[in-house]
Amino acid sequence: MNYNKFEDQISDWIENSMDIKQRKEFEKFLSENPEYLSKVESIKDVMNMMKDAPSLKTSEDFTKRLNEKIASLKSEKKPMGILGFSKRNFAFLTLSVLGILLLSGYLLQPSFSSYSIVDEETIDNNIDKEEIDKESNEINDIDILNDVNGSFVTDKD
Amino acid sequence: MSQNLQIQLTGSLTMKDDFKLSDEKLIALFQSGDINAYNELVERYKERLFNFVLRYFNNKEQAEDVVQDTLIKLYTHASYYKNVAKFSTWIFTIAKNNALTELRKNKRKRTESLWTEDGNPLDINSKEQSLDQKTHNEFAINQLNKFLDEIPENFRMAVVLRDFQELSYDEISKILEIPIGTIKSRINRGRIQLAEKMKHFKEQK
Known part of the structure; x- marks a missing residue:
């Protein structure tokens, strides 16, 4: 063991945190170099002094001031507005709900999906057109049946 | 021990050491709303924290402010403790x-000392005391405190946590x-x- 290693291990030796082999090596070095014993002793003294040193006290009103700070923190807490929401959030939420309700009401009304606003004449024209289309479709069906069966099919059939 | 009994015990700060609840039990009680548990933790830690923080500032008022902020954080962020x-x-x-x-904010790192040139604490009571009134041990401790301020901060904080606060190496490593x-x-x-400074000081005397 050299001096540097000895110095590195002083605290370990004082605190008894060495394994047996290290301890024996350390103590052998000390017995061979008794001049270093005083160094170990002085470190021990310093450690004991720090351990026994009285701690500095906080001010007498320390706890009182702490409690005052905590109390003011509590009073600073803003009360929650309406139904547990802040006023700003509540207004936003209300507007959102109203918006959704209006939009859904508009989308779900029956006239929206089938018709737009039209006058009665247009509706009548549309009905006539539908009837004409229906009749022409029926005639087409009869022609197709004639082609398939090779015989004449009347309305009576 | 039932939960109720524990709460009753924390209400009394004069309980014997054997019946003292652990810090971990107290913070658990505080997390569940027992303000007495918080008060007990404040009593246990205010001076330990003060003596630790003081080594960063060497200014009593600043150190007290930092300790108060710490204890307020304990109050407001107790749920963060796992x-x-x-x-x-x-x-x-x-x-x-x-x-x-705080040090970064103020950039007023170690501008004042709590210890006089003679190594005496810088407060009114000690100024009024003469050296003769002090025991040799008290004087040596005051001198040691002064020397502690002179060693590098990274050495000082580790020594303070180990030898003044008596924390384990594992705890110091985490802190x-x-x-x-x-x-x-x-x-x-x-x-x-520190030992070398003390030795040199004793030789001079």
């Missing part, structure tokens, strides 16, 4: 972080966020420097 680390490690870490933030081997080395170096 029972995986020791309470002391958690609270000392908060105190250290607060102290470092200072430094590997345990480095902590051991810094503590050893710090002690050696």
Whole structure:
């Protein structure tokens, strides 16, 4: 063991945190170099002094001031507005709900999906057109049946 | 021990050491709303934290402010504590972080000393006392405190946590966020420097 290693291990030796082999090596070095014993002793003294040193006290009103700070923190807490929401959030939420309700009401009304606003004449024209289309479709069906069966099919059939 | 009985015990701060609840039990009680548990933690830690933080500032008022901020954080952020680390490690870490933030903010690092040139504490009572009135031991401790201010900060904080606060190497490693081997080395170096200064001082006297 050299001096540097000895110095590195002083605290370990004082605190008894060495394994047996290290301890024996350390103590052998000390017995061979008794001049270093005083160094170990002085470190021990310093450690004991720090351990026994009285701690500095906080001010007498320390706890009182702490409690005052905590109390003011509590009073600073803003009360929650309406139904547990802040006023700003509540207004936003209300507007959102109203918006959704209006939009859904508009989308779900029956006239929206089938018709737009039209006058009665247009509706009548549309009905006539539908009837004409229906009749022409029926005639087409009869022609197709004639082609398939090779015989004449009347309305009576 | 039932939960109710524990709450009753925390209400009394005069209980015997044998029946003292652990810090971890107290913070658990505080987390469930027992304000007496918080008060007990304040009593247990205010001076320990003060003596620790003081080593960063060497200014009593600033150190008290930092400790108060730490204890307020304990009040407002108690739910952040999880029972995986020791309470002391958690609270000392908060105190250290607060102290470092304050130091960065003010850039008034160690401008004043709590100790006079003679190594006496800088307060009214001690100024009025003559050296003759002091015991040799008191004088030596005051001198040691002064020397402690003179060693490098990274050595000083590790030594303070180990030898004044009597925390384990593992706890110190977690608080200072430094590997345990480095902590051991810094503590050893710090002690050696202090011992040398004390030896030199005694020889001069």
